[in-house]
Amino acid sequence: MINIEGLRVEYGSKVAIENLNLEIKDGEIFGLIGHNGAGKSTTIKSLVSIIKPTAGKIFVDGLNLEENRLQIKNIIGYVSDSPDMFLKIPARSFLELIADIYGIDDDKRDERIEYLSEIFSLKNSLMGTIEEFSHGMRQKIFVIAALLSNPKIWILDEPMTGLDPQSSYNLKEMMKEHSKAGNTVLFSTHVLEVAEQICDRIGILSKGKLLFVGTMDELRATYPGENLENIYLDMVNTEHHLEIGEA
Template identity: 55%
Template sequence: MIQFDHISKQYGDFTALKDLNLTLENGEIFGLIGHNGAGKTTTISLLTSIIEPTNGSILVDGLELSQHRDEIKKQIAYVPDSPDIFLNLTAREYWNFLATIYGVDHETAKERIDSLSLLFDIKERQYETIDSYSHGMRQKTIIIGALIPNPDIWVLDEPLTGLDPQASFDLKEMMKEHAQKGNTVLFSTHVLSVAEQLCDRIGILRKGEIIFVGTLDELKNQYPNKDLETIYLELAGRQTEVKVGEDE
């Protein structure tokens, strides 16, 4: 279980996240939904210890993150919102590096690397440097690196961006399987169809505030006779009516 307890994040006068209270249960896929700048990456960065909150606390299985940071970080697989990291390493060097950091033994690491690189169709290019890859190939490299340790919590920031249809399908199936085993998957997206397909529950963020937490069925029941996109835009976005052929 992951608990965000009255979490806020300030950058000077700017509030990136305001009084977030949220609980993620074991065995669920939870989707953070929102426009760019809504607070999705800030929330993920706080859980992964990239940044620290201005106020509030985060607990993972009852342990406070600020007091048990190293222990909790080893329970988390993290895919950032940009795959442009460690560009001078080969994919294989990067994967071995992460396996070492997480304490994965050599044989287990080799088996997982071989299996995942074959699944994501990157095995034949694993000894090339990451900077030579396309965006999609870099994304696959980062995803494989995150999954090698196979920890309980997967934290994925826009993980499907740049993936080809097969890789996207395979990752979504892996997310489902991971949650079915009693683990937790937290991911961010602004693609509503992906959230509808994958999520047990969602949280909608708008300008740093959580404005809805629940299932998509619960959301739809609150707004009968409206499609999901319309509901989302009314809650989190700004609708602009465009009339073709009329003067401004």
């Protein structure tokens, strides 16, 4: 379980996240929904210790993240929103490096690489350097790296971006299976249709503020008869108009 309490993130004079309180349960797929700049990636980067929040606390399975970073990192698989790292090395070498970091033995490593590269149709491309890959192929490599240790918690920032339809479908099915086993999946997206397909609950962010948390059915109940796109746009635009009025 992930608990976020009073999270605030500032970049200079800009407030990227403002007083975010959120609980993400074991055994669920939770989607962070929002347009570019809404605060999705900032929230995720706070969870995986890439950035240090200005204020607030994060707990994972009851452990304070600030005091237990390494222990918590060992149970998290993270996919960045920008698959542009380690470009100069072969994909296979990158995956082996990740396996070493997580302490995976060679036999298990090879088994997992074989299994995941088959799922994402990369089995015959692993000796190529990552910089030679298309954006979609790079995304697949970083998804494989995140899932290599079979971590309890998956934190995926726009994971479907660049994936071909079959790989996207396979990843969504894996997310469902992972949550059914009692694990946690948190992912961000700006595509409501994806969230509708697989999320148990969603949180809608706009300009660093959480506007809604709940199920898709609960979201629809707030605007009877409206489609999801109109509901989302109405929520975000209402927030924008309120800010203008307050100014």
